[in-house]
Amino acid sequence: MDPSRRAVLGLGAGLMTAAGLAACGSSGQKDGDGPVTLTVWAREGDNSMEDQMGAFEAAHPGITVQLSSVSNDQYLTKFANAIRSGSVPDLINFDIINAPLLATQGQLTDITEQSKGLANLEDLAPAGIEVGTLEDAIFSLPVALTGSQMFWNKALFEAAGLDPEVPPTTLAEVKEFAEKIQATGEGISGFSTIGGAGGAFTGFPSGWADGGEIVSDPGPDQVSSFSDPAMVAMVAWYQDMWQSGLMQPTDEPNQDPGNVGQQNVLEGNVGIIFTGANTFSGKEDQFGSVAGIPGTSGELASFLGGNQAAIPLGAPHPEEAWTLLEWLVSDQEAAELNRTAGWIAPDLALAESLASDDWAAATVGSLAVGRLPISIAYFAIINDPNGPWAQNSQAVIFEGADPATTMARAQEQADQLIADAYRQIG
Template sequence: MKLSSMRRTTLVVAGLAVAAVAMAGCTSAGSSSDGKATINLWQRDGGVDLHTQVKAFEKSNPNISVKISTITGDQYLTKLANSVRAGSVPDVISFDIVNTPLLATQGVLAEITDKAKALPNFATLASGGVDIGTLAGKHYALPVALTGSQMFWNKALFTKAGLDPNTPPASLQEIKQDAQKIQALGGNVTGFSTIGGVGQAWTGFPSAWAGGGEVLTPAGKNQKATFTDPAVVGMVSWYQDMWKSGLMQKTDQPNQDPGNVGVENALKGDVGIIFIGANVLTPKKDQFGSAVGIPGLDGKSGSFLGGDEIAVTAGAKHPDQAWSLTKWLVSTKDAAKIDLSQGWIGPDLSLAKQLASDGWEKNIVATLGIGKQPKSIAYNAVINDPNGPWAQQSQKVIFQGADPKTALKLANTQANALISNAYSQVGK
């Protein structure tokens, strides 16, 4: 792993620690004399786009205006820390669910325990999204829009290849077999595609979880990486085999991330089986079959619970109005309907089940029921950083033919150093 990864991790965690101190000096301001207020909302590029939801909120809450800023995903944490230092923290933030433990630990998020528990639908909010926003029994963030990684298949290509479009493969072995038949169609057709790079965790970890494996032990100062778990090694080995067999989407350059090209070609109808989130394929969902989660080696399935959390910042200038927006986004039917139209699932799973009108939508909701995610304040450094241990070593295995056990053992050692470093800074 490059030294720059360790340095970035140190800077981000330290920066957020400074931000927490700065928060302590912030004072909250109320609304104007006429009861009107403008609040600032930050969302991440690549997450749920809340523009349509906010317009609906403003219509039903005419005294509150919302200014939305969309921040590039890999710049989000740094810009957030910088905004606190500058005294210009947004009122509400919508962010990648995996970053919740770090933000909660560093005091960037306002505690909302009493308000959250008073929500009429608190008990039916997605438990994984609630749990990751909980620290020492107190709530700091709630899920706002969710998605889970799933397997999808092109029904027309299945039919052309002599496969039953209503009977998808149930294991990784069967996926390879079906991909071979589909790729034999020739032309521009590719048997299989998935996300590469750091996104490979999104579509790869579920297969390991399906086999009973884990990638991290529980969050805390004693947390360890478990990349050498046999189920994790087996999953990465399968991807290596798919790449070597020529069944995985290629790009114009050798050994490059097939993710973006794979999605583009899937939407063109040229990919047989793809692991991705439903929101990407929703515009052409009639062309695809969908599964609940992603299969593992033995026929069971798993899913990475992804999407965005939402929180009021500890330094919000308009905390009451910020909570009003948060409450509306996580509890109203109007918000849930808009989420669904965009391929996302609102956090109230009971309501989501009611709104699901076809098999596609029902499978998305069911996928969230088996979804999980690694919980760590060092998640970005260990897994999301393209120069970090998971991305670097898993790609060497998959795309460059490195020995899986050797590479993942090295990734494990590097990850443990980053985790220890992160927790030593926060003292928790």
């Protein structure tokens, strides 16, 4: 069996087995009127949560938070084990892409009524609400977000005779500008993408900007759209950038330059970059930015990344857990701590009010055009390095495979994985 198929089926089986044991867990009742200790799981790498929990405790003297960091690749397995043992945490903060799978498995508390009572519900990032909603019921809310954007090195623009305040507006212009930048000197790369060449975070937005789709609406009839002409054109563009020598070299074939690429960007050796704003912490004055990534038409789109939070079924203190969740999505101090840590607060109106310059405004603006694929098979079809999107798009970009036929094959593989995932959950 394909490794990506085993991944999604194994996860589904683990959570389904755990679901049968959930009734054996805690009752979800609060401990009288005395002090309460909330157990909270944070996704590893969410550097805002520790400071936020301290601020929350200060504002809520009767509640203490016990925060645990869980690695992303172990998160779902650990949660399934917690359900089996009847010892779920009070609040889980997890990768936003996993929201559909967790909601479908029936292990999250329905928070529709509480969410609709939020004064700022209409201001929360729309894609974050959408991904946390299943059949009109809300099961999770966005708490710390980021978006993909285009950035450029102003000094390299000047060296290439380009206006440092005027970025390229289409993928064709990105290539044109990259050629001029790369001609300025040895060791200079015209373009880099930090987030996987042709991958979800920095690749999909170019296809979305041109009206493309990756998957249809979630549900048992969901299918992928990997052969959508806009998505095929996006992968073909990356192939051209690689074959033209304009994309920053990778350490190994078929791999994104990753941390080495980021270091080269920060050292001023790359002209145009598709990535997230976190990359440029402390270097913002050296780069320009726009609120998204362009396609071929001049439109912008962005991949909505970040963290979602939910209250598991059987949580020992669901009322206090909601108090925390409401604070995370609504409180100004929580929003300021997100900003300090490089995240964007889920309340876009609040985030905009905290934006102190054009850079910050563009970062927040990326969420207004932010999207993400909603599928219970997301990991298997897109994120898994052995899965259909990664394997086939990389074959096109780095090995010269034909874009149309290769992505059509990837679509067939993805459709089978989606069907398997829905069969597994019944």
